[in-house]
Amino acid sequence: MSKQKQKDEQRKTFCVTRRNFLQGGASLATAAGLFALMNKNIAKASPTLVGPAASDIVLSKGTLPVATRPMPNNDEWLGTSKIVGPIKRTHEKDIGFYQAAVGKFGEEAKKGTANFARKHPMGRAICDMTNFIAMEEAVDGQPAEEKLPIPDPEQMSRHIKNLAFFLNADEVGIGVLPQYAVYTHQAPPMPQVLAGTADFSQSQPVDLSHHKYVIAVLVDQDLRTMLGSTGYDGVSASQSMQAYLFSGVIACTIAAYIRNLGYSARASHFSNYSLAMPPVLIAAGLGEMSRTGECVLHPRLGFRHKAACVTTDLPLMPDSPIDFGLREFCSHCMKCAEECPNGSISLERDQKEFNGYLKWVGDMKQCTIFRATNDEGSSCGRCMKVCPWNSKEDSWYHSASVYASSKSKMVSRLLRDMDDIFGYGTEIIEDYRWWLEFPELYR
Amino acid sequence: MFFTVFSFLAGSIAVFGGGILVKYIKKLEGRKKVLAWFLMGLWYAWTLAGISFVILSVIEKHHKAATVGSVLFFFVAIATAILLGRWLDIIKLSPKKDRAVEV
Numbered sequence: 001m002s003k004q005k006q007k008d009e010q011r012k013t014f015c016v017t018r019r020n021f022l023q024g025g026a027s028l029a030t031a032a033g034l035f036a037l038m039n040k041n042i043a044k045a046s047p048t049l050v051g052p053a054a055s056d057i058v059l060s061k062g063t064l065p066v067a068t069r070p071m072p073n074n075d076e077w078l079g080t081s082k083i084v085g086p087i088k089r090t091h092e093k094d095i096g097f098y099q100a101a102v103g104k105f106g107e108e109a110k111k112g113t114a115n116f117a118r119k120h121p122m123g124r125a126i127c128d129m130t131n132f133i134a135m136e137e138a139v140d141g142q143p144a145e146e147k148l149p150i151p152d153p154e155q156m157s158r159h160i161k162n163l164a165f166f167l168n169a170d171e172v173g174i175g176v177l178p179q180y181a182v183y184t185h186q187a188p189p190m191p192q193v194l195a196g197t198a199d200f201s202q203s204q205p206v207d208l209s210h211h212k213y214v215i216a217v218l219v220d221q222d223l224r225t226m227l228g229s230t231g232y233d234g235v236s237a238s239q240s241m242q243a244y245l246f247s248g249v250i251a252c253t254i255a256a257y258i259r260n261l262g263y264s265a266r267a268s269h270f271s272n273y274s275l276a277m278p279p280v281l282i283a284a285g286l287g288e289m290s291r292t293g294e295c296v297l298h299p300r301l302g303f304r305h306k307a308a309c310v311t312t313d314l315p316l317m318p319d320s321p322i323d324f325g326l327r328e329f330c331s332h333c334m335k336c337a338e339e340c341p342n343g344s345i346s347l348e349r350d351q352k353e354f355n356g357y358l359k360w361v362g363d364m365k366q367c368t369i370f371r372a373t374n375d376e377g378s379s380c381g382r383c384m385k386v387c388p389w390n391s392k393e394d395s396w397y398h399s400a401s402v403y404a405s406s407k408s409k410m411v412s413r414l415l416r417d418m419d420d421i422f423g424y425g426t427e428i429i430e431d432y433r434w435w436l437e438f439p440e441l442y443r
Numbered sequence: 444m445f446f447t448v449f450s451f452l453a454g455s456i457a458v459f460g461g462g463i464l465v466k467y468i469k470k471l472e473g474r475k476k477v478l479a480w481f482l483m484g485l486w487y488a489w490t491l492a493g494i495s496f497v498i499l500s501v502i503e504k505h506h507k508a509a510t511v512g513s514v515l516f517f518f519v520a521i522a523t524a525i526l527l528g529r530w531l532d533i534i535k536l537s538p539k540k541d542r543a544v545e546v
Contacts, residue, residue, distance in 0.1 A: 393503050397496055423507030431504050
């Protein structure tokens with residue numbers, strides 16, 4: 001075959017007819033059109049960067065393993081907590097550690113309260129950091145004189161939640177502030193109380209009636225640390241304090257941001273509370289009250305978290321309180337009560353009335369005394385360690401178990417037994433004990 | 444790491460197990476054939492659930508859960524595999540030898 005013929009053959013092989021060319025062009029144009037349609041949000045995004053946020057994105061840290069049912073926040077119910085009478089607002093000095101600090105639980109508990117979180121060097125370091133956000137200037141202030149333009153309440157709520165996730169919150173919720181959660185008075189700072197120089201008659205009255213909404217944030221206490229701990233060893237207080245510190249920083253930052261937008265906002269956190277957190281967390285759709293009677297259990301984190309919040313008059317769209325079957329689960333699980341080292345958690349099957357609402361009423365005095373005087377470590381979080389909702393990593397079988405537990409009483413009983421058989425909660429995983437222990441400092 | 448190990452084991456069981464079983468199940472007819480495939484599917488799902496549970500528990504250092512899970516999942520998996528094997532005639536009992544005839 002001559003060279004010319006070979007070239008002709010090659011041309012024929014790669015020849016593109018007009019029809020092929022048009023078909024190819026039409027396909028490419030269709031594909032490009034579809035791509036552009038699918039990505040219209042990308043094209044639209046840049047012009048709206050200045051002004052109200054338009055993005056639908058939610059920067060959440062995880063999905064809930066259970067289906068939740070919205071519940072009311074009214075005069076009869078706060079989520080799954082039944083309100084049976086008027087709920088009296090309380091003075092901050094009524095909480096356990098203030099009672100211990102003024103000597104109502106004995107001299108040993110009073111002495112322990114001054115030191116219980118600080119006796120481990122790491123706990124002391126974290127406690128010292130919380131002092132920086134304790135000041136009134138960190139939690140409250142005057143809003144900017146001019147209100148900046150903001151989007152509608154639904155978009156603004158999404159934006160505030162994204163801000164919380166951006167600041168490293170593990171969960172965030174927005175609720176209508178139940179005014180009965182607000183303290184009547186803030187107690188004097190704990191160091192003054194411990195030094196005996198506090199004058200309770202000079203307690204500051206608290207008024208947050210102008211704040212309609214509350215933004216609550218949760219920070220995880222770290223699953224692996226908890227799996228390595230007994231729940232009442234040297235790291236226990238540090239776990240609490242780190243979550244208190246970072247949730248406090250997030251709350252103070254969000255409050256300052258809202259004030260910069262021209263709206264009133266006050267942060268409440270471990271070092272400067274103006275309200276009781278449990279009702280706030282329930283109102284913000286972040287969980288249900290657990291058997292402990294003090295801790296609100298989140299469907300994903302359990303109660304392996306600490307919380308802080310921001311009360312504000314910023315127009316927001318609140319979440320509803322939620323029901324995911326916890327009350328039923330807690331009514332027969334009782335693992336926390338059985339494992340509590342000082343028997344502070346109720347073993348009663350049914351809830352009782354306490355200050356106008358129903359809950360499992362624990363022994364606050366015993367719990368405070370044990371945490372303040374624990375000579376095997378620093379504070380205590382044994383209930384958190386053993387709770388079947390807290391002690392699990394994300395996996396398909398834990399999600400399936402939690403989902404089934406929330407649906408059926410029989411399954412939840414079976415799963416409590418399975419939890420024990422598999423060693424969850426009570427197992428101490430030595431590989432995760434990364435911290436230093438100083439037993440001589442605990443006594 | 445989990446997905447690599449899990450995919451390898453899941454694929455191996457599917458390819459080798461399926462390859463061996465298909466010729467036995469082909470011999471069955473009608474409803475029995477459907478039932479056999481269904482039971483095989485269940486067995487496969489149970490076994491993979493067990494493998495996944497044990498690998499994840501080992502990775503997360505839940506040693507007790509891994510041990511109990513191994514026993515629970517694999518005991519059931521092996522027991523049902525033997526029963527299915529007998530039913531499909533894959534596992535044959537050795538015929539009784541008639542010593543009198545041999546003599």
